[in-house]
Amino acid sequence: MSDQPEPYNASELLICTTSRLMEDGTTAFIGTGIPMLAASLAQKMHAPNLVTIFEFGGTGAILESLPLAVGGGCTFNRAIAASGIRDIVETAQRGFVEYGFLGGAQIDPYGDLNTTVIGDHDHPKVRLPGSGGGNDVGSNCWRTIAIMPHDRRRFVEQVDFITTPGYLTGPGAREAAGLPRGTGPYRVVTTLALLGYHSESKRMQLLATQPGVSVDQVIESTGFELLIPEQVEANPAPCAEELRILREEVDADGLYI
Amino acid sequence: MSDQPEPYNASELLICTTSRLMEDGTTAFIGTGIPMLAASLAQKMHAPNLVTIFEFGGTGAILESLPLAVGGGCTFNRAIAASGIRDIVETAQRGFVEYGFLGGAQIDPYGDLNTTVIGDHDHPKVRLPGSGGGNDVGSNCWRTIAIMPHDRRRFVEQVDFITTPGYLTGPGAREAAGLPRGTGPYRVVTTLALLGYHSESKRMQLLATQPGVSVDQVIESTGFELLIPEQVEANPAPCAEELRILREEVDADGLYI
């Protein structure tokens, strides 16, 4: 093995960074795409007891192949239960689901996400798909993790439409709205950085830069004032073992990576 | 065959009278005991398409044997569906169940039923079993049929406790309480009579006397003023065919009759 780190692409970076956030022995509400690959990788790396929960009913599947659809057969492959959407979201609503993964067209400093419209709702410039399960996940999972490409058009001071709740207008706003206590955005995984939220102000803050990325680059790619703590970690690159498993086992057919 | 009517006991009379009220091609919420026997008899006599619905989940069972418990295996024997209590009562709640059968310790002129307490609720003279499914049936089925022994202690001006709603305090009271429109008590089957309710006043009225029973006997056995129409029918006695099916097929083991 050479000392040179193995090259990897942006998807692989997002998958590996996300995967490391998944703790063993806990539950994660998994969407198709990157969260699915990250969960599969996590199960094979450090979290064999990560319980995957898919929106349309699959719980505890063995992730042997990758789905192109949220209700594909692999989401309940050798699962311990195959129920339906209400059972799954009600399980989250009564507090059983630790992690939820989300994406979006826009995110604001409080982690609010927009997947509904660009422009005015009734006369939109771009009509986006809508909430899907996003709002259910962002409302009811304990800790939500957003996965996003990082640029100023996406990281904006104010989203055009709050599809999925982050911390809304700031500290206390989720609780005032009636959202379950103690829930909220936890991390944002991007191609440039790993971000979190300040415990008091609930605003987004930089935690670590991705390999080869400077703090200034992150700041410049963010359309709002990002909190920068004294200490910013350097996120380690995907290791050879992660990349090997990802390429040879998780997505051997190259569906996503 | 002799001209003499075959003798029968009180249970057989109640079962046959109830059975004749069950229309073909409709749905009936069936409790254990008399309603079960009546439904089985009706299926074999005039209502082969009577759909039996049992509280704990059995729908459309073929009634080959008789249950001693509300969730016994025969309540979903070769059924078309075996679900659970909520599915069944919600089916009634959204209007799918035509008939419901009820019993009680007390009934009042508006068909309100008591199966909860004799005396004061918090210091009862006799603690009865409680609502069970009675209230759900009386609230949500379109037409409820009470089956009762007939005496003055049971047919009372005011029940000690309204467990299951009849017409409550009279015309309009069910609707005002929020109970589904157009529902309510339909018939009372007793050992002495078949009774109904006046379309305007919603008070109980005599429809027919059982064989060998006089109108006066019914009046005397009723603890409130019973409406007596000009025309009172004479309920025909159980016929030989009904009794044969009942004894040889429906309850061959003599569990109930």
Added chain:
Amino acid sequence: MDRMLTGEEAIRSESVRILESGMGQLLQLPDVEGFREWNRAKSKEMADKRMTEAEAVRRFIKPGDYIGTELYGTVRCPMSLIHEIVRQGVSDLRVAGQGVLDLDMLLAASLIKAIDLTYIGLEVHGLSNCLRREVESGRVESVVEWSNAGIAWRFKAAAMGVPFIPVRSMLGTDTLKFSAAKVIEDPFTGIPIALLPALILDVGLIHVHRADACGNAQIDGISGFAAEMARASKRLIISTEEIVETEVIRRRPDRTIIPYYLVDAVIEAPFGSHPGEMCYRYARDEEQIRGWVQASQTPETAAEFLDKYIHGVTDHQAYLDLFGEARLEALKSGAPGREA
């Protein structure tokens, strides 16, 4: 048109009227936030949770707990667990009933302090003498009234993680008046709707056809309110006719009614519903049930019955030994099996 106009008015209004509030005690608060915290802390590991009835009751049921049994009358009732509660004498229980033999035993042993009651009786065998004695004497301190579906719906509200569920049962009756339900004007259509508070159990007890060692459980035939109650329980004890390999569960995940992460204890209890029945497995033991119906008539004979069948034996196997192989085999052959 009238009703829809009322709906329009309702849409414009800034509050909805509470038309009635049941005056029954709320025996268990619908604390959905506390329930969320509890569920978050529960282990999600697929661990082996097999243990005896004695261990499960000792570890998971405390005096004063609010418990519930899932069953349909005498059918699929977790009797081996009930026997153990009586054996250990766990007292001051609050219970949700729907109950036949199960709650009757607890009442006979004077272990119940408060009841959210829908039905306690002996079905075709009539009134419960134990209920009468315990309630009429005031030893049961609080009785709150509900309908059968009302209790199942209350479990469903807890299972959903919301503090109440809207229904159209119970309206206009004393059942509602002596419950802890509320009636509001529906803000969409203006009709009165009953709101039943979520019922979160400290401990749920459910008997199933098969489960793996971790608690993934499947039920054959009707499923009563097992799905709802399992999801409404802070601690859940499963007894099962049979322990199967997890692979059996994984082959038919659409049969799983209770996923393992809800479960705290798994007890292998063949004939666990005896003297009640278990569909496709065994018929009810009518002789034994009639024995209890007789015995329950007086406190003395009831106590003798408990002495013989509960205190007089060490565990469920010893209980079954009282009946012997032949009788149990006869019960098996009395239940039609399930065609493949």
Added chain:
Amino acid sequence: MDRMLTGEEAIRSESVRILESGMGQLLQLPDVEGFREWNRAKSKEMADKRMTEAEAVRRFIKPGDYIGTELYGTVRCPMSLIHEIVRQGVSDLRVAGQGVLDLDMLLAASLIKAIDLTYIGLEVHGLSNCLRREVESGRVESVVEWSNAGIAWRFKAAAMGVPFIPVRSMLGTDTLKFSAAKVIEDPFTGIPIALLPALILDVGLIHVHRADACGNAQIDGISGFAAEMARASKRLIISTEEIVETEVIRRRPDRTIIPYYLVDAVIEAPFGSHPGEMCYRYARDEEQIRGWVQASQTPETAAEFLDKYIHGVTDHQAYLDLFGEARLEALKSGAPGREA
């Protein structure tokens, strides 16, 4: 303690505050009383309801109807029914979506007037161009926002026969503001709760693994929101991979998700979900899906696609013939079967 004191206050109060009312249009009234009358009048006879897609659509779907499809993305979607709606050009539809290929086809054909929308897109293939064109142009007149579970819960409220259901999703967001939900203060604990209005469909469309001629239907694997939507539909059209004898249903009544009395039409449609997948039966036809993703990019190419695959063929069998046995067989072998 604070929150519980609020609860105590709530108990004493005579009204509950409406904290917010979504300003989205209520596209279908939660008329539970009308729904009851409708359900009462439906035939309860176990009649043979088999017919073709063409007959079912002609008899049961009218212009302006509110319809819904049950699916999970491209999976188990009633595509042969959707194709027939496009073929017959049933217009001015109001729809509930969650939708991928199904609603995309209806949008491509400009048949949709209003949407209760949760997600319309092409999943891994990105945004729906048809949704963009139809909404951005204003041809879809009304778009009301909901979450995925929100729509399923709204079906559940209708299935329960109540005008609303309480949930904790959607709170605090524009999704709620542009919905027709309301937020009230829970009268038991004082916390804000969203009330979602019941969604009663004029017509529901569901594709299943097996059904008998009367409509008793079973689904293998996950069941999405089939149970809820079937029970929320005034008219229900079932398409099925396979028609089985009623005796097959009666042997496993605990597998029945849709009882016959809900159903108005039963269509035998092998590969009825094509080009989507059907678990244990066939894999998705990725080539054909990519074909649509490409074609849907412009109105012209989308129209050509509809011409070729819908208008150019008379029925579902003719549609399947376009692909040929070999390709369909390959899709079958691409789906893992179900071990006994």
